[in-house]
Amino acid sequence: MFEAIAFYLFAALTIVMFTITVMTSQALYAITAMAAGMIFISAFFFILGADFLGAIQIIVYTGAVMALYAFGMMFFDTTRDVIEKRTNPQIVFALGVLAAVMVVAIFVAPVVSNNIQALYPMQENVGNSQAVGMVLFTKYLVPFEVAAVMLLVAMIGGIILAGKKMDKSLTLMAEEEISTMDDGFEPQAGGH
Amino acid sequence: MEVTLTHYLVLSSILFAIGLIGVMRRKNLLMLFFATEILLNATNIAFAAISHYIGDLSGQMFAFFIIAIAASEVAIGLGLLIVWYKRTGKIDLDQMNSMRG
Numbered sequence A: 001m002f003e004a005i006a007f008y009l010f011a012a013l014t015i016v017m018f019t020i021t022v023m024t025s026q027a028l029y030a031i032t033a034m035a036a037g038m039i040f041i042s043a044f045f046f047i048l049g050a051d052f053l054g055a056i057q058i059i060v061y062t063g064a065v066m067a068l069y070a071f072g073m074m075f076f077d078t079t080r081d082v083i084e085k086r087t088n089p090q091i092v093f094a095l096g097v098l099a100a101v102m103v104v105a106i107f108v109a110p111v112v113s114n115n116i117q118a119l120y121p122m123q124e125n126v127g128n129s130q131a132v133g134m135v136l137f138t139k140y141l142v143p144f145e146v147a148a149v150m151l152l153v154a155m156i157g158g159i160i161l162a163g164k165k166m167d168k169s170l171t172l173m174a175e176e177e178i179s180t181m182d183d184g185f186e187p188q189a190g191g192h
Numbered sequence B: 001m002e003v004t005l006t007h008y009l010v011l012s013s014i015l016f017a018i019g020l021i022g023v024m025r026r027k028n029l030l031m032l033f034f035a036t037e038i039l040l041n042a043t044n045i046a047f048a049a050i051s052h053y054i055g056d057l058s059g060q061m062f063a064f065f066i067i068a069i070a071a072s073e074v075a076i077g078l079g080l081l082i083v084w085y086k087r088t089g090k091i092d093l094d095q096m097n098s099m100r101g
Helices: A004-025 A027-047 A051-075 A088-111 A129-138 A141-162 A175-181 B005-025 B030-055 B058-088
Strands: none
Touching: A004 A027, A004 B005, A004 B030, A027 A051, A027 B030, A027 B058, A051 A129, A051 B030, A051 B058, A088 B005, A129 B058, B005 B030, B030 B058
16 A cells, blocks of 8 residues: 555656656756656665665766766756757657557566566565675676776766866966867867 | 556656657757656666566666666767867757768
8 A cells, every 4th residue: 555655656756757857948947857756766666675776776867967967057058948849749749659558568568478487586585785786796797897897988988078178277277278278179180 | 556567667658758758859969868868767667667576686687787878878978968069069959960961
């Protein structure tokens, strides 16, 4: 009973928040509503017994990803409305509903057929974090390492893409020097 | 009043549809990234729910890897966005036609 109440409450809240994210024309409303929606999604993970996943959801999404997006918000004039694509709303709605029905069919089909074997069943006497650790560091060790390398590549790529002119320190320069060097992006053939 | 797997899958599909509508609707690139985050989160809910109701931890593992992929996507995507903004001063999708044949 309590689980049902929590599920419906958080389902309604999540749907409302993500609808605001998608539909609003204010960039600040969008990022705030999405941060709230991420927190509400972690509630589903706690209901489902995936405690570690819920904690990771809060830390990574509302901690790291939202901070990065807040950093990206500096490209915005946040008082200005976001201009939208003027497509046919009927086509958009029909395509969205069709894709949702397809996703339901994809997920329900193996459940209905009832032939899923639990490869790594949950153990009774350990907590969720311990069980996750045991499975992650035995059966999924290679994907885990590959994911670590992927994150490293993403970090280096982000630094190199965003950090042009890192040899010049903006905090140590005068205002005039900064305004004169502001001539846009200069592609460089090699490294430094 | 018992919450079953179907409830979670329907919720996940609703959120996925919201994200898809956002992808088709937005023209601003940062807003487009928001919609892709919604898509990834919708699939995460489905993975966690299936993991719980089947009694298998593989769903949670895939959810972890999806979160890692989302974090990498944000880092690289925002880096590219910064470079594009430095070049053009705009991050609208309609202005990205330099590769038009």
